[in-house]
Amino acid sequence: MGAYLYLALAIAAEVTGTVSLKLSDGFSRLLPSVLVVVGYGVAFFALSQVLKLGLPIGVAYAIWAAAGVALVALVGVLFLKEPVNLAMLSGLVLVVGGVVLIEVGSNA
Structure with missing residues (x-):
């Protein structure tokens, strides 16, 4: 799997974890709480693979964070x-x- 595919997985998993955090109601609801832990676990694993495959950390983290912010805001709205x-x-x-x-x- 290529670096950008892992990055897409990391973004999707982080968005899932973050939205589930809202839905967990302070970790009082089981399924969303489990999705928080799994989502963030998958996100960090996938991000580690992105870095292992050679994408610069500044670029990878910037894309991951910005896409996550934008997608979570979109889901919220x-x-x-x-x-x-x-x-x-x-x-x-x-x-x-x-x-x-x-x-x-x-790239310059």
Whole structure:
């Protein structure tokens, strides 16, 4: 499996773990609580494989973190009925834009 495939797995698992953290209600609900532990475990394992395959840590972590932030925010708005406003959307655009600059800079 290539580095970017592992990175996609790490992102999906981290988003699953984070959304499950919200749904666990302070670890008082069993299934979401288990998904938190499994999600983060898979996320960190997959991220370790990304680094082992040679993707620079700054690039890998920036993509992982920014994609996670953006996807968790999207899930919050679409499925958890959390509010969204222009300031939040602007912040997400800046985060993603920052990652693009890190990626471009690492290839220069």
